[in-house]
Amino acid sequence: MSGLKELLKKGLGLGDMAFNAGGGAISWFPGHMAAATRAIRHRLKLSDLVIEVRDARIPLSSANADLQPHLSAKRRVVALNKKDLANPNIMHKWTHYFETCKQDCIPINAHSKSSVNKLLELVEFKLKEVICREPTLLVMVVGVPNVGKSALINSIHQIAKSRFPAQEKMKRAAVGPLPGVTQDIAGFKIAHKPSIYVLDSPGVLVPSISDIETGLKLALAGSVKDSVVGEERIAQYLLAVLNTRGTPLHWKHLNNRRIDGIKYEAEENHEYSLKNLKPKRRNPPNRSDLVYVEDLVMGVQHALYSTVTEFNGNVEDESDLESLIDLQFSALQKAMKIPHKASEARLMVSKKLLTLFRTGKLGPFILDDVPDVKPVS
Incomplete structure (x- = not known):
C-alpha cells in the first residue's frame, strides 16, 4: 500500500483541513x-x-x-x-x-x-x-x-x-x-x-487528529461531517483503499453475468433517492427501487473492475494511483449516468459512491488493520 501511504503523506489535498502532525483547533470540534x-x-x-x-x-x-x-x-x-x-x-x-x-x-x-x-x-x-x-x-x-x-x-x-x-x-x-x-x-x-x-451521551471527537489516515477513516465512516473534509476528498480516499487492496478484482467473481456487461433493462427517469437506503426509513425500497439500486451497484462495480484491469500502471506508485483514480471518476460518472457537462459531476459521483459504501452496498469492509499482539504466556 505504498502508493496509498504516499498519497496520505501529501494529504490527498487535505493538508489545509488540519489532518496534520501539528494538530490545532479545527472546525469539527x-x-x-x-x-x-x-x-x-x-x-x-x-x-x-x-x-x-x-x-x-x-x-x-x-x-x-x-x-x-x-x-x-x-x-x-x-x-x-x-x-x-x-x-x-x-x-x-x-x-x-x-x-x-x-x-x-x-x-x-x-x-x-x-x-x-x-x-x-x-x-x-x-x-x-x-x-x-x-x-x-x-x-x-x-x-x-x-x-x-x-x-x-x-x-x-x-x-x-x-x-x-x-x-x-x-x-x-x-x-x-x-x-x-x-x-x-x-x-x-x-x-x-x-x-x-x-x-x-453525545458523540465527541478529539480536538485535533494528528494522523491523516485516521481522520479520513472517520470521515469515510461518517463520524466527521462531509462538509468539513469534502465528499470528493473522502471518495478519493475510498477509491485509493479499494485499488490498493485489489477489491475491484474480487468483484469479478460476485456475478459474472452482470460484471461482464449483461444488465437488466434499466428503467428510465427513475426518481428513487439513495438517501432512502439509510436504515429504519419509514418507506423502505420496493422491488423496483431494489432493482434500480442493484443496477447502480453493478454499474459501479463494473466501472471500477474495468478501469483496474485495463490500467497499465502500478497502484503502489503514488502518481499512477492518482491517474487511476481520475480515470475511475470519469468511468463512474458514465456508470451513474451523470450529465457530462454537469459542473459538479465529481461531487455528485462522490456523494453516490459514499452512500453506497456507507450502506454496505459495495460489500462489508474493515478499514483498520489488526495490530500485532504478543501471545499471552
Whole structure:
C-alpha cells in the first residue's frame, strides 16, 4: 500500500483541513463537544460500567483517544456496532485482539434485538459482582459521533419496556445520519431491583487528529461531517483503499453475468433517492427501487473492475494511483449516468459512491488493520 501511504503523506489535498502532525483547533470540534467532554468525564466517575460504542469498520480509529485513560480505568465493554457492514472474515481477528488485550468486546448490530440482548447479557454479567451491594447502578454509553449510540439506546428502550411494562414512558433518543445529533446527556431506567440506569451521551471527537489516515477513516465512516473534509476528498480516499487492496478484482467473481456487461433493462427517469437506503426509513425500497439500486451497484462495480484491469500502471506508485483514480471518476460518472457537462459531476459521483459504501452496498469492509499482539504466556 505504498502508493496509498504516499498519497496520505501529501494529504490527498487535505493538508489545509488540519489532518496534520501539528494538530490545532479545527472546525469539527464545536462548543457543545468541549462541554460534553467535560460532562462525560465527570459522569464517568459515577458510572459502574461503560459501554464504549465503536464502528466495527474502524475498531481503533473510532476510539476517542482523549477519553481512553478514563475508560480504561472503568469496567468497560467495547461494542463494535454496525457489524453487518464489517467484513465477517476479519471480525473474529478483532475480537481475539481485544481478548488478548484483556478487554471485553462484542460485535453488535444496534438495530437487532437479539444482538442488543447479547450485549445486555454481557453487561449484566460484568455487573454481577456489584449488584449484590449496590441498589442503583449506572451504565454509561459513550462513543464518537455516528457510531450508532442513539440507535443502541432506542433498542435498549424497547427491550426494557418489554421486560418492565409498568415502567414510566421513556423518551426515544434522537437518531440521525449526521454526527452530533445528541447534544446533551440523558439517563434512562432499564431495570428494577437493582435499578439500572443507562446514561446516553453525545458523540465527541478529539480536538485535533494528528494522523491523516485516521481522520479520513472517520470521515469515510461518517463520524466527521462531509462538509468539513469534502465528499470528493473522502471518495478519493475510498477509491485509493479499494485499488490498493485489489477489491475491484474480487468483484469479478460476485456475478459474472452482470460484471461482464449483461444488465437488466434499466428503467428510465427513475426518481428513487439513495438517501432512502439509510436504515429504519419509514418507506423502505420496493422491488423496483431494489432493482434500480442493484443496477447502480453493478454499474459501479463494473466501472471500477474495468478501469483496474485495463490500467497499465502500478497502484503502489503514488502518481499512477492518482491517474487511476481520475480515470475511475470519469468511468463512474458514465456508470451513474451523470450529465457530462454537469459542473459538479465529481461531487455528485462522490456523494453516490459514499452512500453506497456507507450502506454496505459495495460489500462489508474493515478499514483498520489488526495490530500485532504478543501471545499471552
